[in-house]
Amino acid sequence: MDEEKASLYQGKLKQIKLELLGDVEKNYRSAKEEAGEAVPDISDEASRTYNHQLMMNLGEQDWEKLKLVDEALDSFDKGEYGICKECEEEIPEPRLNIVPFAKYCVECLNKIEKEQAAEKHNSKF
Secondary structure, three states, X not given: OOHXXXXXXXXXXXXXXXXXXXXXXXXXXXXXXXXXXXXXXXXHHHHHHHHHHHHHHHHHHHHHHHHHHHHHHHHHHOOOOOEOOOOOOEOOHHHHHHOOOOOOOHHHHHHHHHHHHHHHHHHOO
16 A cells, blocks of 8 residues: 555544544543432433433443554554454555555455354354
């Protein structure tokens, strides 16, 4: 990957990281505010619990995505950005345009997902 494209992807990753950090902070503040509110009845409590759980799940997803973004940023320092962790081939630019923190090419990702689905299916029996 040439220097100009690498710089472009690095900028995209940094922007995603800033957005995620803002979302995580916002979710944390919102959850903290809701925890301190008085609850007038049981249906309000159920609704509040559901909303809190939803925000926490979104927060976990954000943290996972942030981890992937940080790994991708670190891969620039190692000269490994855009290289599939499975087959060690270059990840096609169209994939990086959509998912700049991709660890795998589409073929390897499909293979990994099929293996995980098969393991999950076999563990049920």
